[in-house]
Amino acid sequence: MSQTDLPDQDPVFQLKGSMLAITVLELVHNDLTRLDEQLTVKVAQAPKFFHNTPVVLALDKLPAHEGAPDLADLINVCKRHGLRPLAIRTSRTADSLAAEALELPVLPPSGARERILEPVASIKKEKPEPPPEPAYRPTKVITVPIRSGQQVYAQGGDLIVLAPVSAGAELLADGNIHVYGPMRGRALAGIKGDTNTRIFCRQLVAELVSVAGHYKVSEDLRRDPSWGQPVHISLTGDLLNITRL
Amino acid sequence: MAKVLVVTSGKGGVGKTTTSAALGTGLALRGHKTVIVDFDVGLRNLDLIMGCERRVVYDFVNVINGEATLTQALIKDKRLENLYVLAASQTRDKDALTQEGVGKVIDELAQTFEYVVCDSPAGIEKGAHLAMYFADEAIVVTNPEVSSVRDSDRMLGLLASKSRRAEQGKDPIKERLLLTRYNPERVTKGEMLGVEDVEEILAINLLGVIPESQAVLKASNQGVPVILDDQSDAGQAYSDAVDRLLGKEMPHRFLDVQKKGFLQRLFGGRE
16 A cells, blocks of 8 residues: 555644744833834834844843733834734743733743844845865875886875986976986976976986976976086976076 | 795896896805796796706696696706706796786795795786785896886886785885896997996896806807806806895906907907
8 A cells, every 4th residue: 555545644744843043022121102213213224124024022021110011012013113023932921911812922031142133234245254274285205216107196285205216207296396316207396287386306307397287308408507407497487497406 | 934036127138037047046056945937928938048948847827727736847957956947838828827826836935945036027017017026025137228227117116016015015125236238348338328327227236247248148048047157257247146145245247348368359359
């Protein structure tokens, strides 16, 4: 038997708990005339804010000696200004009875902290969250020779090689590349496009050097007077600079 | 504990098998029980150079496949008491070797021998990979020319990363350079890379320099490891290399141009 055969058992509703942000109109004085005046002023500041706004009327902060307000009148004042009372919050029996007569739900007095809501004329744009701090990526340090056919990639950071790099080996880094042995292979810095990255080497005898995709091959490098010398390589515009260290 | 040595190079024709035969024989000459294993399945050469080709019944692949026992397949050298050869199969190819099978054979050999010398095929594919995978030490045979040096460099990279020692996180394979077919005269003329150049590029310990010698070809064709020709420069150089392998300090010989004697110059004789 499938559920379609039993329409009676098909649930019509679900009960769900939910936290709703609701405006609470907390009366501090039992003075409906002044309330009316002050509400007029408030509504004038931000008419949209008060249009059909559901509110809970809180009477529990009223001083005892000021007596209970006329609930029906209070509700009328609210409705005039666009507020829609949903319930009252009170600890007094008189108020509870009055609410019951108006078929208005009664909420127990709140112990929770409430913050004072000030209506804002225009909805302020939320400040965009600051971009997350770039995750710290430690520099990759290699101490053994990098042989022909080997490839080393320092993702998201710098690469330091304290050994020879053979012809046919390839160094890749998102950041800078430092080579303290003879640099005979290929070195590509800033492969994700960072044009501020550099290549430092003690002995430039490379097959290819590249910064952010701008490269020079060995044939061009050999013509440079710094061939075989300690150099650093940087990018200015489209030009790869080879500078003696 | 047996030491597993691999003689490898990447490039072909540089003298791996000659070196395996010479070093294996040299170790046996010094009293160490040694076996030389030919990994060049399909291009079986070691047995020729060792002069035992007529006695090959079972080979390495037979042992791996369980068709023969190791005792049946090991060929005892006629000249030396404690030298054995495990021949490769000529009719099969490198796919006949499996990592598990090779591992089993190497471990079994390691129980009875002091030195297991693995003669690697050229290239960096399966045969060469399995030859070096179980090694403790590697002898990288290099000719003094750029392509050989580059291939050796590639092989050194693989030794550092693709061996059992590397995968198990043990001490890396001990790598040594053996420079073969060295001709000091041509080095002086700038036609050949010098020892220092090769050492600088490869940055590994130098086990020896074997001079280019007529004796090597002669020995190969006669099926006698060149190390047994103690009159030849190549034989002496290999002998020095074996001593270094065993930890002795030996000065490197045959690195400089030999001055020709008066008679040699007169008749233009070579050796």
